Amino acid sequence: MDVAIIGAGPTGLALALELGRAGASVLVVEAAAERNRQSRASGIQPRTTEVLQMRGLLSAMQPYVRSREQIGGHFAGLPVPLDTTPFGSRFPVPVSIGQYDLECVLEAELAAFPQVELWRGAALTDLQQLDDGVTGVVRSTAETRQIRADYLIGADGAHSRVRRLAEIGFPGRAGLVAMAACDIRLSGVEDETPGHFSRYLHPHADGLAILSPLGNGVHRLLFGGSEQQGLDRNTPVGRDEVQRALTAACGPDVGLVEILHASRFSDASRQAETYRKGRVLLAGDAAHIHLPAGGQGINLGIQDAMNLGWKLGAVVAGRLPQSVLDSYHTERHPVAERVLVNTRAQGLLMGADHPDLGALRSVFTDLLRLPDANRYLSGMVSGLDTRYPMPGTAHPLLGLRMPDLPIADETADAGHRSGAGRRHLSDLQHRGDGLLVDLGAGLPGWATEAVRDVPGVTIATVAGPVDDDLPGLALVRPDGHVCATDAGGPDELAAALQLWFGASMPTDTRPRSACNELVR
Structure with a gap:
């Protein structure tokens, strides 16, 4: 195999x-x-x-x-939502599944x-x-x-x-804090539509509990306190243990009806x-x-x-x-x-064992209200700011994810229609293809010629106006990251096609020494 x-x-x-x-x-x-x-x-x-x-x-x-x-989403359960809209994603909020x-x-x-x-x-x-x-x-x-x-x-x-x-x-490092996680049915708590994570945090004198709805009357409880420390991860999570955690966090009116699933974990890193x-x-x-x-x-x-x-x-x-x-x-x-x-860092901010933790959380909450700080943390947590090191002439988009832009009604790969009715670049990558994207300037002849005989690369044309900071063209790998732009000209496009798609180098193009450095 x-x-x-x-x-x-x-x-x-x-x-x-x-x-x-x-x-x-x-x-x-x-x-x-x-x-x-x-x-x-x-x-x-x-x-x-x-x-x-x-x-x-x-x-x-x-x-x-x-x-x-x-x-x-959230950072350390702080009450200011992470705002990913600056990254231009079609899916700016987490999906609950x-x-x-x-x-x-x-x-x-x-x-x-x-x-x-x-x-x-x-x-x-x-x-x-x-x-x-x-x-x-x-x-x-x-x-x-x-x-x-x-x-x-x-x-x-x-x-x-x-x-x-x-x-x-x-x-x-080994885990410093031990916690338990369980899916449970409760009395005294109404089911609700999932919202921002910060509403589900219940710090108390002995630790922390996080109680969030999963739907159909089921809640997820994560909790940790002095009772959980030192227990082997294979120790069963008991009914009395869960009820004590619920009472400490939510008061005596919240009762445990049934434990559906339970396990233990730590903050090992x-x-x-x-x-x-x-x-x-x-x-x-x-x-x-x-x-x-x-x-x-x-x-x-x-x-x-x-x-x-x-x-x-x-x-x-x-x-x-x-x-x-x-x-x-x-x-x-x-x-x-x-x-x-x-x-x-989030583990420290969500902890409950330092008298000045509230002050630290207050400062971080204020920072999250600043657009630049929020963008930094939202890009990190969402994964939208991930940039891979790519050889080639620097461009702000090189190595980043390609935004999922609308495409023209008619777009073609190397001589074949890619199909009608597709609306975004992602629709052209269902088979795991790469893309050569025309971002509105029109593909130069050297670009279309370079991909003519390269299998697995589809030519796509973006519909409508695009941001001025985008390049004229972008070569996109099957994982959606940009591996070349027109900033590097024909040589760098040919080198990227060879490195990531196995294309043969034209006889008049220099060897891909810069690309070799990435995978050596």
Whole structure:
């Protein structure tokens, strides 16, 4: 097989979809026999919504999306919503969908790719790297299977067995604060439409509780206090423990009716030393763990999958060299590192063990009311400001996400109509294609000639006027990030096409030495 993926959470399933679109043969191995129904992640950030829209998944998600107030996300539960409107996203607020439901959507999409197999109730017990692949042993209660794949991806969570077997370091710090999470039914509390996170924080003398509605009479409770410290993560979350936390946070009138699901977690903050070791790669929580503050964990994982999936698919298909996989670590490691920093900061601001914490929160709340400060934090938490290092002449858009602009009614790829009725650039990337975007100036002949024989690149023309700070043209990778503009002229466009799409270099174009620096 081409790729084995260990772990069938959102990251593993999103990776399997990307590789399936590329035609790769994939085995997805999941230790759990059944999908976890606990709420865990309960929403996706604007950039992740954009990414899912790029693959045509939002329509399938709609039946599972919970209605919510159209209000921005939060930083440390402070009462000023994060405003992402300066980033020009079509999806400026988080989308409320449970992790279980999102996994259902992703798994259903896999049915379109018969070469992708999902094996539940089986665990990887051994792996060995070879020069040309990876071998492993996978065991279930019914069978033991020897597997061999060209590449193996660990998407198996915070306690990743792949990471340990591959001997990849996981530096950082252990958890300082222990908490519990549970989905519960209550008495004395009305169900409500989800709103801004700040209304759900209940600090009290012994700790903090966060009580938020999930719909259908179910609430999610996260809580931590002196009672939770020092408990093993496998210790069951008891009914009396939950009722004490509810009473401390909400008073005696709120009663526990039923615990549906429960687990324990901490604010441990760690990151893998490398996301790639030979033919083994890490993604999602296997590569980074942090306090679940601001709803960033599931988003990091899905965006890891989007960054890695199309690259690995192109490598497996022989369109790109293995060296391009090094750019996965180069691009994604700093993004997660930044999240680890901001979640540690949020943990301090949401704490309850310092007498001056209220003053600090007051200062931060005032800062969030300043447009520039709000933009900085909203871009960070939403993922909309992520910029990847790209070789080439500097332009404000280079390395950033391409805004999902409306497109002209008629647009074409290299000699073929891309179809009628599509309205935005993302509609042209459902198959995982790249784009050469005409932003209104008209594509010069050298640009159209450069992509004429490059598979997987669609030419698109933006409809209507565009902002003056946008370039005349942009080359967009399958993950939606701009990898070249007209600022660099024909040479840089040709170099980017070779680096990211495997195009042959014209004989009169200089070697791509600058591009080589990125993936060396």
